[in-house]
Amino acid sequence: MLDYRLLEALGAVIETGGFARAANKLHLTQSAISQRIRQLEFLLGQPVLLRSTPPVATPMGRRLNNHLQQVRQLEMDIEQVAQNEPLQIRLTVNADSMATWLAPALASCELSARMAFELVVEDQEVGLDRMRNGEVMACICSEARAVNGGAVRALGVLRYRALASPEFVARYQTRERPEHLVEAPCLVFNRDDQLQHRFLASQGLPAPRRQHHCPSSEGFVKMALAGMGYGMLPELQVEPEYRAGTLVEVWPEASLDVPLYWHYWQTESSAMKALRQAVTTHAHQVLVQPD
Amino acid sequence: MLDYRLLEALGAVIETGGFARAANKLHLTQSAISQRIRQLEFLLGQPVLLRSTPPVATPMGRRLNNHLQQVRQLEMDIEQVAQNEPLQIRLTVNADSMATWLAPALASCELSARMAFELVVEDQEVGLDRMRNGEVMACICSEARAVNGGAVRALGVLRYRALASPEFVARYQTRERPEHLVEAPCLVFNRDDQLQHRFLASQGLPAPRRQHHCPSSEGFVKMALAGMGYGMLPELQVEPEYRAGTLVEVWPEASLDVPLYWHYWQTESSAMKALRQAVTTHAHQVLVQPD
Structure with missing residues (x-):
């Protein structure tokens, strides 16, 4: 032993x-x-x-x-342990899930009042590595393949749109001339964030030349509202701003879908199973579900 | 050379x-x-x-x-360099400034359209270390003393209140019995976040026993809204939720003030000086100013 x-x-x-x-x-x-x-x-x-x-x-x-x-x-399944102290749950999540749908999903688990969450916000690759190393019990990211010894459940899709302030769109004339998006300042979360590059590529354009790096979900929205740049934002995060017209599309009808998965260990405790089921159920209601 | x-x-x-x-x-x-x-x-x-x-x-x-x-x-001051490429500005900032007032402050600088920002979100101590190591050109944090070779300007105060959902406050009866705050789940940004501890200490209470760690400014608000815990939130960040009554004070009239400073190098370029002046002016309008 x-x-x-x-x-x-x-x-x-x-x-x-x-x-x-x-x-x-x-x-x-x-x-x-x-x-x-x-x-x-x-x-x-x-x-x-x-x-x-x-x-x-x-x-x-x-x-x-x-x-x-x-x-x-x-x-955790041993009652004596579970009753005396909160269940420590370590979870890696992508920043945009944390900024949008995850909190009510965690709260929807009946056992959540007995849990103490340690949420680790990480880019996809780092998050999965932490899962592989056994540092966390579960991981929310867009990788569909389970890690060794793990399993995976689909949660749904986070839909992104390329948004900026109306003044920004007018100044750079991105609707008339989408190629201006290459020279216009672009908001990027961090070095690993390829969403903006993927969006430009989907329009047949090269990588953005001028970038602001802003590794904060809420800061990202604030930078877009302040007219500092355009960037890919989750629909779920900016509903009020989109409805109010303070954020508008830089190019109409362009969206990017990022699928999300719940990675967990096959040796799952009953508490982790209850959490997984609650989060999955909630996610299926709020995230876009592919046909 | x-x-x-x-x-x-x-x-x-x-x-x-x-x-x-x-x-x-x-x-x-x-x-x-x-x-x-x-x-x-x-x-x-x-x-x-x-x-x-x-x-x-x-x-x-x-x-x-x-x-x-x-x-x-x-x-940066050499015109030929400055005209041909954007001015790269590396800045460490605390997460709550990024989530609230900083973006419009940066945008208020006339030169900002020629700048490319690399914003690094760090806790105070790490941020200042990056400043000392010369990795960044400026740093926003709550340390009042300048680093070696640096100078400092006061920006104002970010005011925090201890907030939770109305259901949470009713369930844990925090208004009738503030000592319940010690056992009630408490939201903490990360291991270095002492704001909640300082709030409890100011009420004569020990450290919170049950903690959720959530290192995301927007996630923090979402966790509070979902009734997962209480935490110290900047007034500037939750005005709409506070007005709508979806976040309420766990203990009336208790607030904590965090002063903020702009750290910069004495060998400041003219562009960095313009940025500092614009950010300082904007901060003086939106942050609480001590008498």
Whole structure:
């Protein structure tokens, strides 16, 4: 049997990103954490953490952490554990789900009042990596293929439109001359955000030359409203602005659909199953459902 | 004179967080980037980057990058450079400024149409560190003291209130028994967010026992609206919800003020000065001004 005190130390360092923070979380001294990590490495005959800033798990470290998370998830089903403390649920989600439909979906789960959520907002690829490493119990992203040992359920589609302020559209004449979109300032969430590039490509245009990077869903809307640029925005997020005409389409009727999936472990606890079912049901009502 | 091609390679690795991405950014091969970094280290007789994932700058690497950013900022004043390409402005800001008042403030700068913003959303301490390392040209945060070589201007105060849905307030009876706030689920932005703790402390209460972590400004509002928890929200962000009564105070008349400052380098280009003046003027109109 593994010594789970050692694994807990490892898990805490990976989760918090540091030895001092891990010590804080587990109410131990920092040297106790270091000692447990060293003991784990001695037992296994190989390193589990690179001592960089922040520390990075080795492949063996990741495998152990993955195992620890699955054991924790299974422990949720033991009533004694579940009744005494809130169920800790770690979930990676894409920023636009967090900014739009996810909160009421989580609230629709009957058990949610007994849960404590740790929501991690990540780009798709990073989110799935965290799932693979076992750092999270579930992941909402647009990858349709399950990870090893995992399963996947379709949630529906988040529909994006290319929007800007009416003044912006008039100034750059994007409706008369869509090629102006290449030179007009374009809002991009971060380096990994390819939605705007995909939209331009769908119109036969090259990548946008002038970009503002704004890694905040609400900031993105505010930048568009302020006339700083155009960008792909989820319909769900900007209904009032769209209805009021403070955000308009830079090119009529152009939309992009991003499918969303719920990734989960096959060793799912009953609480996680209840959460998955509630979120899936809610998502099927609010997201666009493909035919 | 330093070889700025080498420094540009270093700056690109630090900015993008990887050799491959740096190569992509500078339209070079990855081995050309590695070679430039090695050449720089050979010239200086010491390492400038730790080869971790992502690579981390050594103190010397940070100093060089800081220098590079300042040189770039000064170059902005050379007309030939400024007219041919957009002015790249890197700025760290706190998430709640991005979600509320900042976009129209940036837009109010006459030169903003010629600028390309790279906004980096960071907690206060990380944001200031990026400023110290010279990774950004300016930083909006609540630290009043200037960094070495920098200066600072007061912007005003972001006022927070402890809000939740009316159902939540009724269920946990927080108005009759404020001590229920300790056990009631509390929304926390991330591990560094101490606003909720400070609010409870101001009411003579200990830290909240049940927390949901939600590192998204808009998600935070959505979680509160969905009745998942209570949290400190900027008045500026939730005016419509507060007026409509879908978010109410968990304890009457309790507010917390967070002062905000614009940090900048003393070697400020004229474009950065114009931006600072525009943002400061706008902030003085929309943020609470202390007497």
